[in-house]
Amino acid sequence: MNSAFPRILTLLRKERGVSQKQVAADLQVSQALLSHYEKGIRECGLDFVVRAADYYDVSCDYLLGRTADKTGAVIAVEEIPDNDTGAKDNRFRGSVLPVLNKKLVLNSLNIIFDLLQRCNNKMLTTEVSAYLTLSVYSVFRLLYSANPKNPAAMFSVPGYLFQPTVGGELSVTAARIQQVAAGQSVDGEPGLKADEAPMIVPDNISSEYPLFASSLFNLLRNAETRLTEK
Numbered sequence: 001m002n003s004a005f006p007r008i009l010t011l012l013r014k015e016r017g018v019s020q021k022q023v024a025a026d027l028q029v030s031q032a033l034l035s036h037y038e039k040g041i042r043e044c045g046l047d048f049v050v051r052a053a054d055y056y057d058v059s060c061d062y063l064l065g066r067t068a069d070k071t072g073a074v075i076a077v078e079e080i081p082d083n084d085t086g087a088k089d090n091r092f093r094g095s096v097l098p099v100l101n102k103k104l105v106l107n108s109l110n111i112i113f114d115l116l117q118r119c120n121n122k123m124l125t126t127e128v129s130a131y132l133t134l135s136v137y138s139v140f141r142l143l144y145s146a147n148p149k150n151p152a153a154m155f156s157v158p159g160y161l162f163q164p165t166v167g168g169e170l171s172v173t174a175a176r177i178q179q180v181a182a183g184q185s186v187d188g189e190p191g192l193k194a195d196e197a198p199m200i201v202p203d204n205i206s207s208e209y210p211l212f213a214s215s216l217f218n219l220l221r222n223a224e225t226r227l228t229e230k
Contacts, residue, residue: 003040003065003228004064004065005037005040005044005049005063005064005065006037006038006039006040007065008062008063008064008065009037009038009052009063010038011202012052012056012058012063013038015201015202015203016056020034020035020038023055026055027048027051027052027055028051029048049063049064057070058070058071058072059071059072060072065221068214068217068218068220068221069214069217070202070206103215104215104216104218104219104222105219106215107211107212107215107216108212108215108216108219109132110209110212111205111209111212111213111216112128114209115198115200116128118196118198119192119196119197119198120196121180121190121191121192121193121196122189123176123180123186123187123189123190123191124177124180124181124192127173127176127177127180127186128177130173131170131173131174131177134166134169134170134173135170137166138162138163138166138170141155141162145159179191180192181197202217205217
């Protein structure tokens with residue numbers, strides 16, 4: 001069984017808000033065995049995968065981590081909503097991969113910034129925006145440096161320093177985001193209040209962001225695939 005199965009099996013149970021004992025009884029296995037499945041200690045048979053998929057009303061492919069959509073649908077580039085009003089004037093040539101990834105990123109950012117609005121915390125919004133700004137700056141500068149004829153004078157930070165400088169600042173900014181999100185103050189600015197932190201579970205995302213949820217789920221899946229493969 002793949003490594004995604006235990007995590008998703010546990011997530012579905014917690015998302016539904018039922019105990020391990022109740023699910024075990026419903027799926028006709030012992031609680032100890034279900035615990036082993038959720039922890040990845042033991043592998044289950046195909047019959048259990050099918051029963052669990054029916055029980056949670058998801059596809060077997062979703063349960064096995066093969067798709068980010070609970071119905072088992074595989075996203076296609078033409079099915080992803082395009083929130084970029086200037087897309088028609090900036091068509092990509094050749095591979096559809098840049099188009100697909102652009103839509104996944106832009107649609108996911110719509111969810112992130114809406115969540116920031118709901119958090120209503122100035123420092124959190126500032127730091128998340130700074131993190132994303134630095135990331136875009138870094139990628140653009142790496143592409144810019146590919147051609148040595150591009151004038152270095154466009155940037156004030158020397159070429160040999162920009163990567164370590166950006167990397168260090170990203171780490172500091174991530175730490176500040178974590179601090180604020182945990183409710184702690186930064187530079188005298190209050191942290192996020194616990195009662196203002198939005199409840200974020202897959203079903204909530206799907207219902208609140210029907211146009212963009214599939215993009216976010218696929219982006220998360222792609223990121224974790226890359227991280228685990230390394």
